[in-house]
Amino acid sequence: MKPEIAKLGYISLVSADLEKSLVFFKDVIGLEETEQKDGVHYLRAWGDFQHHTLSIEQGDRGYVKHIGWRTKKEEDVQGFKELLEANGVPANNVEAWATPGIGSSVAFQVPSGHTFQLYYDVERPPVDEHRRSVLKNQTYKSWAKGVSPRRLDHVNLHTSADSSDTYSFMENILGFKMREFLANDAGDILAGWMSVTQLVHDVALVSRPETPTKARLHHISYWLDDSQDILRAADILRENNFDFVGPGKHSISQALYLYVTDPGSGCRVELFTGSYLIFEPDWEPIHWHESERAFGNTYWGDSITNKELVKETIEAL
Missing domain, CATH: 3.10.180.10 (2,3-Dihydroxybiphenyl 1,2-Dioxygenase, domain 1)
Known part of the structure; x- marks a missing residue:
């Protein structure tokens, strides 16, 4: 059987003005920050379960580094690498947890020039008590700040x-x-x-x-x-x-x-x-x-x- 993608995972974003972007995404849009490491800020919405759905870091201009997609099974990551290479598409392994919260990945370019990364293993970081929802099937309290998307x-x-x-x-x-x-x-x-x-x-x-x-x-x-x-x-x-x-x-x-x-x-x-x-x-x-x-x-x-x-x-x- 062919390997399968389960869902859209995250976007890796570079900002020309990180401070403005953090105010926008955290205070106005209302995303929650799960981690900050080596100058990269990792954010997710109150109903997102994996480590992050958006990362933001400082750069000389605004652009997207890559887009992450989660596969349906762990073995699908290697399955996609083999399928891509069999069709003449270079696919590079990315070390597990090189991106916080994201396990072993395969990176490649689609014909449009966009870079995708496929992964399966994820971390789901705990939420501070004052931010945690009382609902066991929800990550954070909803409507805590800003627009507050799910x-x-x-x-x-x-x-x-x-x-x-x-x-x-x-x-x-x-x-x-x-x-x-x-x-x-x-x-x-x-x-x-x-x-x-x-x-x-x-x-x-x-x-x-x-x-x-x-x-x-x-x-x-x-x-x-x-x-x-x-x-x-x-x-x-x-x-x-x-x-x-x-x-x-x-x-x-x-x-x-x-x-x-x-x-x-x-x-x-x-x-x-x-x-x-x-x-x-x-x-x-x-x-x-x-x-x-x-x-x-x-x-x-x-x-x-x-x-x-x-x-x-x-x-x-």
Whole structure:
């Protein structure tokens, strides 16, 4: 059997202004810090269970070092290494716990140029008593500070490379399923929403020939429980003097959204709720036409143009 990916794990982010990023993610978004080691800060939402879903460190500019994905079984890590190398993709072993909380990993580049790391073993650090939830099935107290999202949801990637190679790689090598996609009249896929879970997307990939570098990150997304949480988030962002896009509703994914940008790294964060889950084993990908792009982006709310969608991406290595 082929090895399998279980879920999106974490994003390794570099910031040009670490202090601003920490204030944004910890105080405004409301993530909890589990550890700080060698200048890297490790954060997670109150409903995240593993060591972290976001790491942030200081750099000369804002960019993403890599994106981590957890496999379904321990042996899947080595299984993916063998599968990748059999298909001509260099895959490097990363020593266990070199990233705090993350066991042995395999690092490689997908055809779009983005770097992925696959791992299975994780640590789940204990929570200080004053921060711990009384619920045994929840990590931290909810609503303790800031927007307070429950968990990491997905990433949205952009590339100037031939995206058809990446879609094929994601489906045939990594096991992602195409859930919805946008195509032009020639049948070329311009954007695809793919998942390994029941979510509409764990990752989206958008073809953007005009991007300044090959591999870009458009946004990372954290999940809020309902629409009222999105409205509450808008108030919190406004009280902290942040500009944002939304609230609105996407047609593609049917999710309620709000976009805000970290002033330290330039990383855009989507606060996300609603959407739908896919349980059908014979799900047929939903085909959106290029003429429907604007409608697909915004069902109602702020009108997001194609130009607005591509701005504020940051480099992803």
